[in-house]
Amino acid sequence: MIEIGFIGAGTVGTALAVRLAEKGYPIVAVASRSRSSAQRLASMVAGCHIYSDGQAVANAAQLIFITTPDDAIAPVAAQLNWHSGQSVVHSSGAFSLDILEPAGRAGSQVGGFHPLQTFASVTYAIENLPGSTFALEAEEPLLSTLKELAGALDGHWIELRAGDKVIYHVAAVFACNYLVTIVKLATDLWQTFGISSSEAVRALLPLLGGTLNNLDNVGLPHCLTGPISRGDLGTIRKHILALKEAAPSLLPAYRELGLQTIPIAEAKGKIDRHRAEELQHLLQNLD
Secondary structure, rough: OOEEEEEOOOHHHHHHHHHHHHHHOOEEEEOOHHHHHHHHHHHHHOOOOEEEOOOHHHOOOOEEEOOHHHHHHHHHHHOOOOOOOOOOEEEOOOOHHHHHHHHHHEEEEEEEEEEOOOOHHHHHHHHHHOOOOEEEOOOOOOOHHHHHHHHHOOEEEEOOHHHHHHHHHHHHHHHHHHHHHHHHHHHHHOOOOOHHHHHHHHHHHHHHHHHHHHHHOOOOOOOOOOOOHOOOOOHHHHHHHHHHHOOOHHHHHHHHHHHHHHHHHHHOOOOHHHHHHHHHHHHHHOO
């Protein structure tokens, strides 16, 4: 089985190393800017040797993951001596294969292997990784190897072209990072009637869980609920008046999210074009 090394031992690198080792892949080498991070990874993976620099990892392994912060990937790829017969793979969601060009010029196969997952800590990264979708960029035979790794992690995979990568990452930001932002805005509103942020999060979590469950089981657009899905102009007018009084700074976000929701409601079939235009007029003329 192919021997794997990691340059960078943060949350993503550690999660990949631990889970791949559990599936029988030999994780033979790690180096990290933080010695303690490398020690942590090696302590969780039997047979993994800690090296003081990335070149030693490149010399020891057949497949090398560069799992550093994004801005460090290109410098790492440029500084090390690569050779044919090995594969060099990064796990950036936003960057394509051009940042691995020095390795490719030296004869190495290069690839991208991005787990579409949220990694708040090493513990949760390890827990959340199985079952994720992995965005792959590579040519054969490395592509087949990366598909095999995704399958070993009980995941799904999609192939991306170089021009797809940034928009793919923007989509992930909308689905993950901005969900956190939206929940924060909701908890801020709860504080206007005396409920703390922590209490609000606890109260909203079942609603969030139900929404995700509906997305999974009912799917878009039919999982959409709420006043826009019903074409409820009266409720939306009440929302607007309440926000003008309690949180006027949130009106632009409410308007834009509402406008983006109207086509989903139309696709669901619960409102017609006339009601959709009424909703648009209401939201576009909040002043």
